[in-house]
Amino acid sequence: MSEQKYGLVTKMAVLSVALLLFTSASTTPALGAIAKAFPDVSPDTIKQIASLPSLMMIVGSLLTGQLERFMKKKTILYMAMTIQFLGGIIPAFFGDMTFILICRAIFGIGYGMVFPLASSLIADLFEGQERDSLMGLKSAVGAVAGVVFQMVGAYLTIISWRHTFFSFLLIIPIFLMIVCKLPEPEKKAAPKPADGTSQKLLTASTWYICILNLLYNVLQFSFMTNMAIVMAESKIGNAVQAGMVLTAFTAAAFVAGLLFGKISLLLRRFTIALAVGLVGLSFLILLNVNTYTMFLVAGAIFGLGFGIYNPAITLLVIGSAHKSAATRALSYFVALLGVGQFLSPITLSFITKIIGLKGVLAAWTVAAPTLLIAAVVLILVIAFSKPQEAKTASMYD
Template sequence: MSEPKPGQKPHYGGAVKAAVLSIMLLQYLQALTSPAAGAILKHFEQFGYTSLDIKQIQTIPTLVMIFACMAIIPMANKLRKKTILKIAMALIFFGGIAPGIGPDSMMFIYACRVVFGCGYGMIYALASSFIVDLFDGPEQKQMMGWKTAAGSIGGIIFQTVGGFLAAMYWKYAFLGFLVALPFILLILWKCPDPSGLEEFNPAKEAGRPKAKVEKGHWFVIVLAALNVMIFSSFMINMPIVIMTEGLGTPNTIALVMNLFTVGIFLGSFTYGWTTKLLKRFDIPFTILVYGIVLVILPRFVTLPVYMICALIFGWAFGAYNPSLVLAVSRQGSALAATAAIAFFVAGQGLGQFIQPYFMLLTGVFGLNEPWGELAPWVMAGPMLIAISICSFIWVVKITNRKFPYEGNVKAVGKADQSMESPLDS
């Protein structure tokens, strides 16, 4: 680490950067258990559990993360950030591995997922905060880019490991959390505590005026929550559909979900080109892609189709996610971005948790008997296409008139700076 000049942050070496990026990798440990959903269902259905019960293993952490993410803000006022990070890592590791060594009980698994979700939510907030606190200028932007790449690669590795272990026995997928130990040790050893560098953070300006979250913000927040509630049926249902339709094993699930992760990487990598081409219509277009893919999946139940669709769906997700964050800031004052992003994150977690219950509407529409586990996709596809059309109309009638695209570039840049570290607002 080089000595900082007055008003500048220190320059760190490769080991410190690797440690900071490892924080992001811990967030993707959730991928370890995704391929095990089918194997867990096969084991527990003899005790009367259904696919809805199994889906809660993945969705419980997304609900708990809402409260954990909100709780971390007051915690940051009393504890050093690396102390909070240590707590988060302990919760993720012990909550993640416990089902693999604990009793054969669904209630025990649920309890462990609550513990895991607390750490997951805290890591979600800390991953970007540490980069913003420790780096600045071009180095900070470079680290943000590497963070996305590291997350995509980590997701592929963890899903592969999870699928391999689940193919042997469903509990082994939870034992896969042992792979977190090298990353945790690297973070403890090399990751600096940014608490002493807060004077360099521009988000800490004294007397910074507050701005309200406007109706434009709320439109994007509600849109995002509704979308994730619907399109997350792709990720949640895919493992179960592959198993119940006889398309493969947990290793097959890992392969398909890895293609989804590769798609996310490609979508993130080509994001600049995509937004340059589509401008404000990037969100409506990616939602349209979601809808088309979910219309195709239940009608062409073959592994090659699922592999191609996973790649396309992942690309759309990779372009959609950063677009949403920017869209929140575009709808009003840049000073309201931090509060809007906090509500956005909470809405994402709530939408993912409600998703299995929302998809029970398939019974109301009479889709369960003819379609079985494919029914959620049958319902979700047309819904997303309808939302895409409404989003196109919103951009044309509201957003482009209120915020001319070319004239809003500077405001977006300011919003990016204000929302990069929600902990420091």
Template sequence: MMIKLVLLLASSLTVMAGAIITPGLPDIGRYFDSYPDVWVKLIITLPALFIAIFSPLMGWLADRFGRLPVLLTCLLIYAFGGAAGALAENMTWMLLTRALLGIGVAGVMGIATTLIGDYFSGQERQSFMGLQGSFMALGGVVFINLGGLLALGSWRANFLVYLFSLVVFALAWRFLKEPQPEKDTADFNPQAPFPLASVLPVYGLGFIAMALFYLLPAQMPFLLAERFQSNSLQTAWVIATSTLSGALAGFLFGRIKNLISHRQIYALAFILFALGYFMAAQVDTYLLILAAVLLSGFGAGMTFPAGNHWLLTLAPVAYRGRVMGGFASVFFMGQFMSPLLAAPVEAWAGLTGVFLAAALLAMSLALLLLLLPSGNPQGQEVD
């Protein structure tokens, strides 16, 4: 029981990395008003770039030297890098601390999911993957609202919440054990090549899903301020509504996976993204914005456990850390690229145009997934 709790708490830290400061982003922008707007948005997304860069290394280290040494080290890096943002007086210091936070998250996220694959199998693993996604989303609700409340006083207070990583460190040190690979199983073959052809399509879907999802924390606060003059707490409620919907999706993942394939889950998620973002672009009341993010949030909540579970079914034991580290890399590269990809669309058509373009992309991908025959473009079955 404690092993599961520690893994769930560690997983929630990845959500907190961005969620805790999102409601205060407009206030941070006003404090650093001498910098371009895109620099302020990098405060949210820069950790994702460093997660993308360092996750493969963390996966290799975990496969080579063990899961726990890497996890424990990264929990300490996470605490220091996150909390140090409270001391920022210039953008250089702020972005350096966000980069360090990203390095910490790179190890925490990939290795927590790898340990789920090590400790559990079969239906228990499938159900726990859904529980992981649900717990992360519920953690997002807590952290978003906590961030909204703290931001009403000072945006600096938000960064101190990152010290919660030290609690997770203590619990991991006490209760987690280094898993021993089952080297007598057919699945353990250290000489086999990295299964790139099998995992690459899943990596691509994960990248797109995260790029779509991260429009919410990176763009929605500014859309709400522009359209409704919302304060930080009202922004927190919108994002918390999305994450609560995602929690429900994660809770139901095990049941959904028993009915449809991984690929069909992604198709359904993209349809919900499309409907939610189309609504967000069109509606003119705060309550309808909440309805819109309920839809998109449910879609987002399905993609995380679907991608992780899909890859755990594809990854040989000897490559499990690297496969999951690679997924964390492309997943968070999608997070980092989201505002950069949205910037030219925003310059041309405004924030409304960004959400309309995202809706069109999501619906196109959903139709493609539903119409393509089973198997990836190389003709290999990946689902």
């Protein structure tokens, strides 16, 4: 596939899968309203509405990695979208907090099944610079979906907190696009087992990347879980304004996704460090502002870092494994990502209690300096390590 094989319509179908990755964003602006509707439920339990799908995403992503061995990818995708839709929309009609959390767990399984497929389908159908550009566009398209889902969810919350779950009806047109226009990718053969080759489908680099990304997500996911609650308790904004901050984040992520090819070409090995630094900077700003405008600015900076980080880290994971094991590598990557996101409120709550931090800003007080220090360390390590241009280039081919 050295020559262009698929046209614009196919690219649109492939990128439409990325729309499903932001469906969980629709409930985030409603967390404050849900907390008011359930005053006897602890804030940590309310946060599980956002973080529980990340835990079940582990199950879903690992399931995809196993199903892909004997099922077609489009069949797996159909299953995933069905599970995602049912788990997402049922709480709109009935259920107490326990039932809502069960539905969110079901939604998380479907969400997790989609996650590795969104990137592996690009890796399967495209190569070289075309693949890298589409990986950046995947983040950009996902950001647009984030704007839509977040704002729809926020405005529906004004009517009733249950109405926010009706936003999952938007999955239906995405499903139809995928059914009609997405081709089934060719299955890549694994290398013949010889001299230990079969043990190198997933390399040590694959696991290093996955583990570091887990730690990163413990910190960065606190932006999602805490934003609506911080703004509500600070009396700075309602669910719609919290949704606007998250929209600023996704809009900036869209821009970063569009420019990812040029950014990565310019910064090369320092791209990841820039992304981590921008996310750390956004948390630092959030610790020192008390106006709605500055919340928007912080959200936009977070989005730039988020939009640069995701395609860069995904390409590293794909490049670290054999082509036949790309989906499997991504399934483990997504699983550990889900671990990080699920453990985010639990871990940060534990850390803040240990060091004596209190209040709704406590988690961000930990995240800001940790990420900024990590960005500086990355810059120093990269600057003083020997460049491996040939190896790096091969990871993207």
